[in-house]
Amino acid sequence: LRQERSTIVSEGDVLLEKQLQFTKPRVAVTWSATPRTQVRLRIEREVGQLNFDDFVAPSSVANTGTVIAGNPNLSPQQAWVVEAAVEQRFWKSGAAILTLRHYELTDVIDRAPIFGPGGSVADAPGNIGEGTKDEVQASLSLPLDRFRIPAAQLKAQAIWRRSEVIDPLTLQPRQISGLRHMEWDLHFTQDLAKWKSSWGVDVNRGGSNANDAYGWRDRAYRLSEIETRKLDTWVTLFGEYKPKPDLSVRLELMNLTERSAQRTREVYAGPRDRSALAYTDVRDLRWGRMWNLRIRKSF
Incomplete structure (x- = not known):
């Protein structure tokens, strides 16, 4: 069980000071089913880190024509994470790992309309409510001696993601902005x-x-x-x-x-x-x- 506390101060055009405090419990269990098979379970509350760039407005209006603002009142994104992983070792140095993760998100940070004085509207990072994210990750370490390729090894890793939040404009479900659906090497x-x-x-x-x-x-x-x-x-x-x-x-x-x-x-x-x-x-x-x-x- 961990406790996190921080203070955010904004000066300049927007004067703001706020205290942030989060309790972050964590439970992790490992079971060695056989000498070569291991199962891992984890339940944890994660709190994201705030990006300083999200507090200020970038100077990209000239490039895109889009007014992009900062949001000094941003809160960190939080998530309850449930993870299950199975690791299987084989041959002399081979290993395969399959990991499943589910995130229950709150205070999701995404793009949101920020309304200013006089009815002006700008685009800025904002907390848009709750959401979900799922990940499937697979990794493989494969020695190739058995395939008559001596002293050779193949390593691979892939991660698939899907997410859902409610768009603050259309009020329809969509994916989280900037989330990469698949990465592999x-x-x-x-x-x-x-x-x-x-x-x-x-x-x-x-x-x-x-x-x-x-x-x-x-x-x-x-x-x-x-x-x-x-x-x-x-x-x-x-x-x-x-x-x-x-x-x-x-x-x-x-x-x-x-x-x-x-x-x-x-x-x-x-x-x-x-x-x-x-x-x-x-x-x-x-x-x-x-x-x-x-x-x-x-x-």
Whole structure:
């Protein structure tokens, strides 16, 4: 059982000070059904961290034409989480894990209309009430010796998500803004001891930006706009040579799929609960293949 307490102070255009206090109970149980099979259960109350950027208005009006405001009266999102996981170990070093999670959310942070003086309306992060989220996560570590690929290993992980909240404008169910429905990665590596080398393939790892290493898709619901973003798969082929313990040479061929990033904006003539679609803006960016050579020497 944990107790969390904090104070938030806002100065400048909005003067605000408030105390936040949360009790966070947690129960976790582990059962080793066999020496190679383990079952884990967890029930916990989680409290999210507030993002400072949500308190202030970003200067993106010139780029999108959408007025986006901050919300200094924001409260942290809370969730009761129920989790069940099964881990199965096999062969000499193989393992598979399946995890199920269910979230009962309160004070969901999403985009919401903020009404100002004189009837003005802006788009800002806000607490929009209750919601739910479900996750299924699977991971696999597979040694490949049994498939006649010596000293090789395949690792993979995937997570699927679905969510539901009530849209504060349309009062209809929808997904949570910015939630990525699926993320996955795959990593193959093989050691070639005879040549003091190794090689492998990374799929959806190590992209041009650490935050964008995965291919993903999400959607954000704003006052007069629905924005959909999609980032395609990133593939890297690499090889590494270690002639000495203190010297390594690594060559990476990155973005073999020449992935693209797409942004689609469905812009309405006014608040989207009572306005017609004005136009759709689609932007598609594509990156070419790249290579990277790294020589590392230890002293």
